[in-house]
Amino acid sequence: xxxxILDGLKAFAVVMFGMNVGVILTWVDRRQxxxxxxxxxxxxxxxxxxxxxxxxxxxxxxxxTAAIVFYLAWAGRDLxxxxxxxxxxxxxxxxxxxTWLTFLVIAGRIRRRGVxxxxxxxxxxxxxxxxxxxxxxxxxxxxxxxxGLFRGTPLAPTLKQIGYGGGAGLLAGAIVLGGAYAAxxxxxxxxxxxxxxxxxxxxxxxxxxxxxxxxPPNSDRLLHSIAPFISFFPALVVLAVVPFGDTLCFxxxxxxxxxxxxxxTVPREGVCTAGAVNLQVIDLNVGVLYFFAMAGTGIVGAxxxxxxxxxxxxxxxxxxxxxxxxxxEVTLGLTIIGAVMIYGTLQVDDMVRWQAENAWGIFVQPFxxxxxxxxxxxxxxxxxxxxxxxxxxxxxxxxxxxxxxKFAMFFFSEYIAVVSASALMTALFLGxxxxxFLDRDGFHVVLGDNVIWEVALSHGSVIVLGVLAFVLKxxxxxxxxxxxxxxxxxxxxxxLMQLGWRKLLPASLINILATGxxxxxxxxxSAQLVSxxxxxxxxTDLVTVVLIIAAVGSLFALFLxxxxxxxxxxxxxxxxxxxxxxxxxxxxxx
Amino acid sequence: MEPLDRDLDDAELELPADPTMTLNVGPAHPxxxxxxxxxxxxxxxxxxxxDVQVGYLHRGFEKMCERGTWNxxxxxxxxxxxxxxxxxxxxxAMAVEKMLGIETTERCQWYRMALGELARISDHLTCTGAMAxxxxxxxxxxxxxxxxEMVWDIMEEESGARLTHSFGRVGGMAKPPTxxxxxxxxxxxTQILTIIDEVENLLLTNRIFIDRLQxxxxxxxxxxxxxxxxxxxxxxxxxxxxxxxxxxxxxxGDVDFDVPVGEHGDCxxxxxxxxxxxxxxxxxxxxxxxxLPDDGPINVEDPRVVLxxxxxxxxSIEGTIQHFKIVMEGxxxxxxxxxxxxxxxxxxxGFYLVSDGxxxxxxxxxxxxxxxxTSGLERIIxxxxxxxVVPCFGSLNMIGGECDR
Numbered sequence: 004x005x006x007x008i009l010d011g012l013k014a015f016a017v018v019m020f021g022m023n024v025g026v027i028l029t030w031v032d033r034r035q036x037x038x039x040x041x042x043x044x045x046x047x048x049x050x051x052x053x054x055x056x057x058x059x060x061x062x063x064x065x066x067x068t069a070a071i072v073f074y075l076a077w078a079g080r081d082l083x084x085x086x087x088x089x090x091x092x093x094x095x096x097x098x099x100x101x102t103w104l105t106f107l108v109i110a111g112r113i114r115r116r117g118v119x120x121x122x123x124x125x126x127x128x129x130x131x132x133x134x135x136x137x138x139x140x141x142x143x144x145x146x147x148x149x150x151g152l153f154r155g156t157p158l159a160p161t162l163k164q165i166g167y168g169g170g171a172g173l174l175a176g177a178i179v180l181g182g183a184y185a186a187x188x189x190x191x192x193x194x195x196x197x198x199x200x201x202x203x204x205x206x207x208x209x210x211x212x213x214x215x216x217x218x219p220p221n222s223d224r225l226l227h228s229i230a231p232f233i234s235f236f237p238a239l240v241v242l243a244v245v246p247f248g249d250t251l252c253f254x255x256x257x258x259x260x261x262x263x264x265x266x267x268t269v270p271r272e273g274v275c276t277a278g279a280v281n282l283q284v285i286d287l288n289v290g291v292l293y294f295f296a297m298a299g300t301g302i303v304g305a306x307x308x309x310x311x312x313x314x315x316x317x318x319x320x321x322x323x324x325x326x327x328x329x330x331x332e333v334t335l336g337l338t339i340i341g342a343v344m345i346y347g348t349l350q351v352d353d354m355v356r357w358q359a360e361n362a363w364g365i366f367v368q369p370f371x372x373x374x375x376x377x378x379x380x381x382x383x384x385x386x387x388x389x390x391x392x393x394x395x396x397x398x399x400x401x402x403x404x405x406x407x408x409k410f411a412m413f414f415f416s417e418y419i420a421v422v423s424a425s426a427l428m429t430a431l432f433l434g435x436x437x438x439x440f441l442d443r444d445g446f447h448v449v450l451g452d453n454v455i456w457e458v459a460l461s462h463g464s465v466i467v468l469g470v471l472a473f474v475l476k477x478x479x480x481x482x483x484x485x486x487x488x489x490x491x492x493x494x495x496x497x498x499l500m501q502l503g504w505r506k507l508l509p510a511s512l513i514n515i516l517a518t519g520x521x522x523x524x525x526x527x528x529s530a531q532l533v534s535x536x537x538x539x540x541x542x543t544d545l546v547t548v549v550l551i552i553a554a555v556g557s558l559f560a561l562f563l564x565x566x567x568x569x570x571x572x573x574x575x576x577x578x579x580x581x582x583x584x585x586x587x588x589x590x591x592x593x
Numbered sequence: 594m595e596p597l598d599r600d601l602d603d604a605e606l607e608l609p610a611d612p613t614m615t616l617n618v619g620p621a622h623p624x625x626x627x628x629x630x631x632x633x634x635x636x637x638x639x640x641x642x643x644d645v646q647v648g649y650l651h652r653g654f655e656k657m658c659e660r661g662t663w664n665x666x667x668x669x670x671x672x673x674x675x676x677x678x679x680x681x682x683x684x685x686a687m688a689v690e691k692m693l694g695i696e697t698t699e700r701c702q703w704y705r706m707a708l709g710e711l712a713r714i715s716d717h718l719t720c721t722g723a724m725a726x727x728x729x730x731x732x733x734x735x736x737x738x739x740x741x742e743m744v745w746d747i748m749e750e751e752s753g754a755r756l757t758h759s760f761g762r763v764g765g766m767a768k769p770p771t772x773x774x775x776x777x778x779x780x781x782x783t784q785i786l787t788i789i790d791e792v793e794n795l796l797l798t799n800r801i802f803i804d805r806l807q808x809x810x811x812x813x814x815x816x817x818x819x820x821x822x823x824x825x826x827x828x829x830x831x832x833x834x835x836x837x838x839x840x841x842x843x844x845x846g847d848v849d850f851d852v853p854v855g856e857h858g859d860c861x862x863x864x865x866x867x868x869x870x871x872x873x874x875x876x877x878x879x880x881x882x883x884x885l886p887d888d889g890p891i892n893v894e895d896p897r898v899v900l901x902x903x904x905x906x907x908x909s910i911e912g913t914i915q916h917f918k919i920v921m922e923g924x925x926x927x928x929x930x931x932x933x934x935x936x937x938x939x940x941x942x943g944f945y946l947v948s949d950g951x952x953x954x955x956x957x958x959x960x961x962x963x964x965x966x967t968s969g970l971e972r973i974i975x976x977x978x979x980x981x982v983v984p985c986f987g988s989l990n991m992i993g994g995e996c997d998r
Contacts, residue, residue, distance in 0.1 A: 315616050319638075319979075386729050387801055395624050395727040395983045490795065492802050493729035495980045496638050 005260045013284045017242045020474075024481070025418040029204040032418075032485050048206035049195040057194040058186040065182025069175035076171035091163045094170030095146050101177040103139025107132050109184055119188075133563055208415070214407035219313050222404065226311035231405065231412035234304025237297040238416045241423040244293050246352045248282030248436045248470040249359075249443065250274050252462060269462045271444045282436075282470065283352055290351040291343065294427055295336055298382055301420070302328040305384070305391055305401050308413070312404035320400025323496060324384065324391035330503040331381040331388075337511040338374040341518035342367075342431055351427075355435030362540035363547065364432035370514050372432040374507055379428060380484060381503070383420040387491040390499060425480035426473075433476045436469035439544035450545070451538045613641055616979075620649040624727065624983050628993030629967070631982070638978045645971045647964070650993035658957035662923025663689050663763055666957060671757040673959060674995040676719050677938040679712035679748065682761030687842065688933035688944035689763045692926050693898060700889045701765045702843045707778060707881040708751065708760075709843075710874040714785060715744040716938030716990075717825075717867040717874075724864060724987035725796060728805055733792045740788040743781040750777060763924055764899045765892030775882040782875045789871055806861035810973040810985035813858060820972075821965035824940020826989060829866045830858030836936035848880045863988035898924050923952025939963050939990050963989075963996040 052060070072094075079090050110132035113123045129135075146166075153159050196202070218227055252266045252275035260278055269275060287293050302325055309321015345367055346354045358364055365372045381388040392400040402413045429435055440448045445460040460468075494502065525532065613634040619625030628650040634642040654669045670681040683705045690697060697705075722737030745755045750771055752760040760767050796802045812822075817830040827834055835852045837845040853869035855862025892899040896915050905912030928950035934943040940962030947956040966989050974985050 315614065389729065390980075393980065395729070396980050398623060489732050491730065491799065492725065492796075492805060494801055495805060495978060497978065498801075498804055 009280060010284065013282070014243070017245075017247070017284050018239060020247075021239050021242050021419050021422050024422045024477070025415055026204050026208070027201065028418045028421060028481055028485065029207075029415075030201055031482070032488065033204075034200065047197075048200070048203040049197040050202060051193045052196055054189055054192050054194060057189055057196070061186040061189075062182045065178050069179045072171055072175045072178070076167065080167075087167070088163060091166035091170065092146070092150060094174060095166040096143060096170075098170040098173035098177065099139055099142045099146060101174055101181070103135045103142070105177050105181040105184075107135040107139075108181070110135060112188070116188075136563065208411060211408045211411035216409065217404070217406040219404050222313040223311040226307050227404075228409070230304050230308035230311060231409040231416075232304070233307060234301055235412045235416040235419070237300040237304075238420040238423055241294050241297045242426055243284040244287050244290050244351050245423075245426045245430050246281065246283035246286075246355055246435060247426075247473050248466050251280040251282060251466055253278040253280060266462050268459070269443050271442045271447075274443075281352065282466070286350065286352050288350055290349045290354075291339055291431075292349060295332065298335070299328075299332060301382075301416075302332075304416075308405065309391075309401035312401070314404050316397045316399075317401050317403045320391045320393070320397050320403065323393070323397075324401055327384075327388065327390060327499060327503075328382060330500060331378045331507075334374060334503060334507040334511050335378040335382060337508065338371040338378065338514060339431065341371045341511075341514045344515070344518050344522060351430050351435075355430055355437060358434040359437035361537075362543040363434040363437070366540075366543040366546075368432065368514070368518070370510070370517075372428075374511050374514065375428060375432065377507060379424040380487065381499075383417060383424055383484075385417065385421065385484065386488045387493045388499065389493055390496055393493065421481055421484050422477065425477045425484070428480055429473060429476040433480070435476075436473040438468055438472045439547045441465060441468060450541050451534075612636055618982070624986060626986070626991060626993060628997065629970075629986075629991065631970075633979070633982075635979060638980070640974055640977055640979060640982070643971050643974050645967065647967055648997050650997040652994075652998065654998045655957050655959060658954055660953070662920075662952050663926060663954060664919075664924065666954065667759045667761055668757065670959070671759050672994050673961065673998060674716070674938060674942075674963070674992045675756060676992055677712035677716035678756065678758055679708045679760065680716075680935065680937045681942065682758065683709050683843075684933070684935040684937060684942045685944055686761040686763055687935060688931060688946050689924070689926060691933045692929060692931045692946060692948060693763070693924070695764060695893050695895060695898065697765055697893055698890050699844075700769070700886045701891050701893075703881045703885040704766060704770050704891065705761075706843050706845070706848075707774075707878050707885060708748075710877045710881070711744050711747060711778065711781075713874050713938050714782070714871050714878075715741045717871050718744075718785070720938075720987070720990040721792075721864055721867050724860075724984060725792075725802070727983045727987050728802065730796065730799075730802065733795055736788050736792055740781075740785040743784060747774070747777055747781055750774070762892065762899070764895060765890075769891040770885065775885060778878060778882060782878055786872065786875055789868060793868065803861070806859065806864055806984055806988075808857075808859055808861075809977060809981050810860040810863075810988060811858055812969060812973050816972065817858065817969070820969045822940065822969060823965070824936070824938070824962050825866045825870060826863055826966050826969075827940065828852065829855035829862035831856060836934060836941050840934075842935060844881070844884070845877075847884075848877050850876050860984045860988040867990075925950065925952055926954075934960070937962060939966060939992065939995070959995075959998060961995040961998065963991050967991045967996050 076094065079087070082090060106126070110126050110129065113119075113127055114132060118124050118127050149162065150166075153162055218224055252269050254261045254266060255278040260280070266275070266278075305324035305328070306321045309317045309319070309324065312318075312321075342354070342364055343349060346357045346364075348354060348357070354364075358367075361367070384391050390400075391397075392402075394400075397403070402410055405413060440446050441460075443462070443465060445465070446456065446458045447454065448456040525536065613636050616633045616635050617630070618633055619630040620628055625631060628647075630646040630649065632644040632646070633640050652672075654673065658666045658669055666685060667682055670685045671678040673681050686705075718737040718741045722734040722741075725737075726734035748758055748760075749755045751774060752758040752767065754760075812820075812830055814827075814830045814832050817827050818832060822830070823834065823836075831854055833852050833854045836842070837850075838852050850873045853866050853873065855866050898919075900906075900919055901912040901915050906916045907913075926946075926948040928948055930945070930947040932943055932945045934941050936942070941960070942962055943960030945956075945958035945960065946954060947958075949955040970986060970989060970991075974982050977985065
C-alpha cells in the first residue's frame with residue numbers, strides 16, 4: 004500500500020515538475036528573448052490581494068519559519084560532538100546569509116522607493132547596498148576562520164554555544180524582520196501580486212481555455228482532435244524513467260516500510276536493500292529505450308496534425324516534422340550507444356550511479372554529448388530546427404489550423420519536451436543527481452589516494468543536495484536551449500537533412516567505434532592504467548567544481564557591477580534628448 | 594493567372610496525385626509582406642514554377658495626384674515607400690523644381706542630403722533586419738529596429754511626424770533644421786553603427802545564416818540590367834550603378850563616399866551591400882552635417898513658389914494674396930514634361946511629370962524601383978526550395994506601397 008502511495012506521489016511530483024518548469028520556461032523564453040533584444044517582456048499579469056491578506060502572507064510564513072528554527076534549536080540542544088558543531092556552524096552561516104540578504108533587499112528597496120521613516124533613514128546612511136553583500140561575505144569567511152582557529156582550544160565549547168544559540172536567534176530574527184518590514188511597507192489597500200511576471204504565461208494558458216476551438220470543416224475531426232494529446236502526452240511521460248535523486252533509505256519493521264524513520268546515516272558504498280525508495284517514478288530495465296519509444300510517439304502527433312488539418316501548409320509541416328524527427332531519432336539513438344557501452348546498462352538509475360562513482364558522461368563521452376544535444380534540440384522542434392513550424396514560410400506549420408487549448412497543447416508540449424530532454428541529458432551526461440565529491444555519507448575530496456577534505460553529512464541532506472543538483476542541471480540545460488533559440492536562424496530543409504544524415508550520423512558511428520576501441524584498450528590495460536583512470540575521474544570532478552565556482556563568481560561579479568544607465572530604446576524624441584543629456588528646448592551636451 | 598474561383602467540387606481529390614502541388618502563397622502570408630500573391634507549383638519542397646502577382650496594395654495614387662495642387666502630392670509620395678518617406682519627398686520636390694527651373698539654397702541641399710541618408714539608413718535597417726527575422730533570428734531584427742527608432746526620433750524632432758513626414762516642399766523644406774539636429778543625428782548614427790557591428794558579430798560568422806543566403810536567389814548582372822533593376826539589388830549583381838555617383842544631384846558630387854558592389858548577385862550579396870551602404874550613408878551624413886550652414890534661408894526667394902511667412906500673411910495684403918494663390922490655385926508650373934530621378938532606398942526613384950500650366954499636375958507617373966525589382970522575383974525563386982522564398986523576397990525589399998502605388 005505504501006508503495007502505491009509513494010508511486011503516486013512521485014508521479015505527481017514529476018508531472019508537476021515538468022508542467023511547472025514548462026510554464027516557467029515559457030516565461031523565461033520570452034523574458035530572455037526580451038533581455039537580449041533590449042525590451043520589456045510580457046510580465047504584466049497580476050492577481051490583486053487585499054492589504055491584510057498580503058500582510059498575512061508575508062508575516063505568517065516568516066513567523067512560522069522562525070518558530071521552526073527555534074524548535075530545531077531547542078530539540079537539538081543536547082546533541083553531542085560533531086553533530087552539535089555542525090549544527091552550530093549551519094545556524095551561524097544561515098543567520099549571516101539571511102541577515103545580509105534581508106538588509107540588502109531592504110536597502111535596495113529604500114534606494115528605489117525613497118526613505119519613509121527613521122529606520123529607512125538609518126539604512127540609507129549606510130550607503131551603497133552592495134556594502135551589505137561585502138560585509139556578509141566577510142562574515143561568512145570570518146565564521147569559518149574563527150571555527151578553524153579555535154578548534155580544540157578551551158574556548159571552543161563557549162564559541163560553539165554562542166554560534167548555536169546566537170545563530171539560531173539571529174536567523175529567526177532576520178526572517179521575522181524581513182517579513183515584518185515587507186508587511187509594513189505595504190501602503191495600498193490592494194496589492195498586485197506579479198511574481199516577477201511568472202503569472203503571465205499562466206494567464207495566457209488559462210486564456211486559451213476560453214478561446215473558440217476551431218476545427219476546419221473538411222478536416223478529419225477525430226484525428227484533428229487527438230493529435231495534440233498524442234503530442235503532449237509522450238513529452239511528459241518521458242520524465243518517468245529519469246531519476247531525480249539518490250535512493251532514499253528508510254527503516255523497516257517486519258518488512259514494512261516506515262516512512263517516519265529516515266536513516267540518519269548510510270554507509271559510503273552500496274545501496275540499502277530493505278527500505279529503499281528510488282526517487283524515480285519507475286525503474287525500467289529498458290530505461291533509455293523507453294525514452295526513444297515515447298519520443299518517437301511524439302512524431303505521430305505532429306504528423307497527424309499536419310494530415311488531419313486539410314491545409315497544404317499543415318501537410319508540409321507534418322511531413323517535415325515526421326522526416327526530421329525520424330532522421331534525428333537515428334542520431335539520438337546511435338549517440339547513446341557509446342554511453343551505454345561504457346555504463347554497461349540501459350537503466351537510467353544505474354547510469355547515474357556509474358557517473359557518480361567514476362566521472363560524468365560529458366567527460367567520458369564529450370562528443371556524444373554534443374551530438375545528443377543537437378539531436379535533442381531537433382527533436383523538440385525548436386530553432387534552429389523549427390522547420391515543421393517554419394513561421395515565415397509555412398505560416399505555423401503543422402498547427403496552422405489549431406486554435407485555443409489545442410494550439411496551447413502543441414505550444415506547451417514543445418516546452419515540456421525541452422524539460423524532459425534536459426532531464427534525460429542531465430541523467431545521461433551531466434551525472435544526474437550526483438554532486439562532485441559527494442558520496443552517500445558526505446563529502447570526500449580525494450585525489451589519487453590523498454584525502455584532501457572530508458565532512459560527514461546526514462543521509463537526508465545528501466539526498467536533498469542531490470535533488471537540488473539535478474534541478475539546477477536541468478535548469479542550466481533548459482537555459483542553454485533557450486539562449487540558442489534566440490540566437491540562431493533556422494535551417495533549410497535540405498540542409499537539415501544533410502546535417503542529420505551526412506554529418507551527425509557518421510559522427511555518431513565514429514563515436515561508437517572510438518568508444519569501442521577505448522574500452523578494449525582499458526580492459527586489456529594494467530592495474531596502473533585503471534588507477535590512473537580513477538584519478539582522472541577525480542580530476543574531472545575537480546574541474547567541474549572549479550568551473551562551477553568560476554561561473555558563480557562571474558555571476559556575482561555581474562550583479563555587483565554598478566548599474567549603468569539604460570542606453571535603450573528612446574520611444575519619443577523627448578526621451579532621446581534626455582538620454583543625450585538635454586531637453587527639447589535646451590541644448591544637449593555631447 | 595490562377596483563377597480565383599476554382600471550383601473545389603470538380604476536383605476528384607483535394608490534393609491531386611500529380612507530381613506537382615499547387616500552393617497559393619499570399620497575399621495574406623507572412624513571407625509575402627501582406628501584399629503579393631505567389632502561385633507556386635511545387636515538386637516536394639522545390640519550386641517548379643512560380644507566378645508572382647502584384648497589385649494587392651494598389652490605391653490609385655497616381656490618379657489621386659491629379660486632383661490636387663503640386664504641393665498636395667507630398668502626402669501621396671510619403672505613402673509610396675513608407676520605410677524611407679523622406680527620400681520620396683526629396684525626389685518629388687526635385688522633379689517639380691526641375692520643371693520650374695529653380696535651384697534650392699545650399700542649406701536646403703545639405704539638409705535634404707542629411708535627412709535623405711538617414712531615411713536610407715532606416716530603409717536598409719528594416720530590410721536587413723526583417724530578412725534576419727524571417728530566417729528565424731529574431732534578435733538582430735529588434736536591435737536594428739531600435740536603430741531605426743533613433744532615426745525616426747530625429748525625423749519626429751524635425752518634421753513632427755515619425756513615419757509620414759510630408760516634410761518636403763517645392764523650393765525647399767517645410768521647416769529649417771532644428772537647433773539640435775546635427776548633434777542628435779551624429780549621436781544616433783554613432784549608435785546605429787555600433788548596432789550594425791553587433792549584428793555583424795551575431796550573423797556573419799553564423800554557419801546557418803551563411804548557408805541560407807549564399808548561393809540562393811542568384812541573378813546575373815545581364816539579367817538584372819535587362820529586368821530594369823536598380824539600387825542595392827543591381828549593385829549586388831556587380832553593376833556599380835548609383836544615381837548619386839552616376840548623375841550627382843544635390844551635393845552628392847561634393848561628398849566622399851563609395852558605392853559597395855557585390856560579386857555573385859545572391860541573397861548574401863544583397864544583404865552585405867545594404868549593410869555596407871549604411872556605413873556609406875553614415876559617411877555622407879557626417880560630411881553633410883559638417884557643411885550644413887547654421888543659418889541662411891531654407892527656401893528659395895521666389896514668391897510664386899514658396900509660401901510667405903505667417904507674419905506677412907496676417908499683416909500685409911501682398912502676403913495674404915500670395916498665400917491665397919498658392920494654397921487655392923497651386924504653384925503654376927510651366928506646361929511641359931520632365932523626368933527626374935533620384936536614388937531612393939531601393940534604387941532609382943523616377944518621377945515623370947506632365948504639367949498643362951495650371952496649378953494641378955496633369956500626370957504624375959512614378960517609376961518605383963520596387964516594381965521592377967519584384968518582376969525578377971519569379972526568376973530568382975524558380976528552381977529554389979520553398980524556404981528560399983523567404984530570404985529571396987526579403988532581400989529584394991519589396992515595399993508594397995511603392996510597388997503597387
